[in-house]
Amino acid sequence: MLVGIPNVGKSALANSLHQIGRISAAEKGRLKHAIVSPHPGETKSISGLKIASHPSIYVLDTPGVFPAEILDAEACSNLALTGAIRDCLVGEVELAEYFLSIFNSCDEYKKWAKLSLSGADDVSELERRQKRQYLTDHTQDFVVNKVRRTLFEAVSSFDGNLQDEEIMLQLIKAEFAVLGDAFNLPPDSDDYVRKVAAKLLNLYRTGRLGHYTLDPAPCNSLESLRWLLDKGMHYFELMKKSTIVLQIPHYVTIVDLLGRSGQFDRAKMFINEMPIKPNAAIWKISSSERLALAFALLNTPTESTIHFKKNLRIYDDGHTVFKFVSKVLDHVLVETTGSAKRNCLYMQLLTI
Ligand SMILES: Nc1nc2c(ncn2[C@@H]2O[C@H](COP(=O)(O)OP(=O)(O)OP(=O)(O)O)[C@@H](O)[C@H]2O)c(=O)[nH]1
Numbered sequence: 342m343l344v345g346i347p348n349v350g351k352s353a354l355a356n357s358l359h360q361i362g363r364i365s366a367a368e369k370g371r372l373k374h375a376i377v378s379p380h381p382g383e384t385k386s387i388s389g390l391k392i393a394s395h396p397s398i399y400v401l402d403t404p405g406v407f408p409a410e411i412l413d414a415e416a417c418s419n420l421a422l423t424g425a426i427r428d429c430l431v432g433e434v435e436l437a438e439y440f441l442s443i444f445n446s447c448d449e450y451k452k453w454a455k456l457s458l459s460g461a462d463d464v465s466e467l468e469r470r471q472k473r474q475y476l477t478d479h480t481q482d483f484v485v486n487k488v489r490r491t492l493f494e495a496v497s498s499f500d501g502n503l504q505d506e507e508i509m510l511q512l513i514k515a516e517f518a519v520l521g522d523a524f525n526l527p528p529d530s531d532d533y534v535r536k537v538a539a540k541l542l543n544l545y546r547t548g549r550l551g552h553y554t555l556d557p558a559p560c561n562s563l564e565s566l567r568w569l570l571d572k573g574m575h576y577f578e579l580m581k582k583s584t585i586v587l588q589i590p591h592y593v594t595i596v597d598l599l600g601r602s603g604q605f606d607r608a609k610m611f612i613n614e615m616p617i618k619p620n621a622a623i624w625k626i627s628s629s630e631r632l633a634l635a636f637a638l639l640n641t642p643t644e645s646t647i648h649f650k651k652n653l654r655i656y657d658d659g660h661t662v663f664k665f666v667s668k669v670l671d672h673v674l675v676e677t678t679g680s681a682k683r684n685c686l687y688m689q690l691l692t693i
């Protein structure tokens with residue numbers, strides 16, 4: 342079953358699976374098609390598309406799902422910008438302004454510096470004719486390049502603190518004023534601002550204005566682990582409040598996130614407070630050998646031996662950590678009974 346927020350490509354994926362599915366030639370001749378559309382909310386009911394015979398397997402395409410209300414204005418703008426909700430819910434102009442505020446805060450525009458230096462008007466007769474023919478088609482390369490050049494020049498020549506909302510707004514207004522010319526819109530054209538906004542959003546959504554991460558993703562690995570942990574915890578808490586019945590894999594995910602962030606005490610507390618009995622999956626979390634070792638350390642008396650045996654995959658860096666720990670803490674003895682295979686050692690935490 343394909344489930345997700347609207348307009349992420351569920352129906353397109355269902356169609357592709359159906360098309361390449363291992364089904365009989367007769368059935369291939371009767372291929373069904375789920376509706377694919379650039380607008381969110383086009384799929385209105387659940388439909389089954391066959392993707393394999395013997396045994397018969399179907400993929401279920403479902404309508405996009407969404408929380409009943411989104412209280413966070415930024416999340417709402419991000420969803421609208423990616424096309425998951427209709428533009429009119431935020432407003433086309435407001436959305437284009439929001440995109441420009443992201444654009445102005447990123448370095449993406451800097452790679453267009455050479456467009457500003459190159460002789461933009463130095464073109465052949467053929468190109469000149471094409472330009473006249475497709476003057477108002479904003480998807481033509483020469484229009485896209487002019488938009489990029491215009492944006493580059495507007496941002497790089499702007500002097501002001503963009504952290505200040507008022508100043509950011511001034512730059513956005515200035516960009517709107519010059520973008521009309523880049524899109525070949527007369528300044529006195531009806532609905533000038535809305536037309537600029539619609540064309541700009543279209544260029545952004547077709548990837549012609551670069552790629553942007555709308556969620557503020559952290560840049561170093563420690564920060565990113567904390568960020569993932571916060572996100573994971575947030576969704577875990579939401580699930581707890583919902584009617585979803587939490588199961589071992591949900592708990593495993595949180596223990597894994599805590600382990601990766603080095604928060605072993607919190608992970609231990611989390612396991613102790615689990616309303617369901619922790620099973621082996623909790624201990625066999627991939628990449629969390631260090632977590633397993635931390636639990637072993639917390640739960641064994643000094644000078645006791647901790648045995649590890651074949652099974653749990655321990656990569657090179659994990660193994661190095663184990664070796665260091667045995668050197669620093671006298672009471673840890675790591676016995677590797679697994680054989681080295683490529684650059685991994687296969688071990689299993691046997692006793693704690
Ligand atoms: N660039 C790109 N566009 C895609 C891809 N898959 C789907 N699309 C486009 O994304 C838009 C939405 O696709 P759908 O398959 O209708 O999305 P959906 O998730 O079924 O949407 P709802 O039914 O509204 O929930 C359409 O314009 C597709 O052409 C992809 O892999 N790459």
Ligand SMILES: [Mg+2]
Pocket residue numbers: 351352353376377383384402403404405
């Ligand atoms: Mg759909």
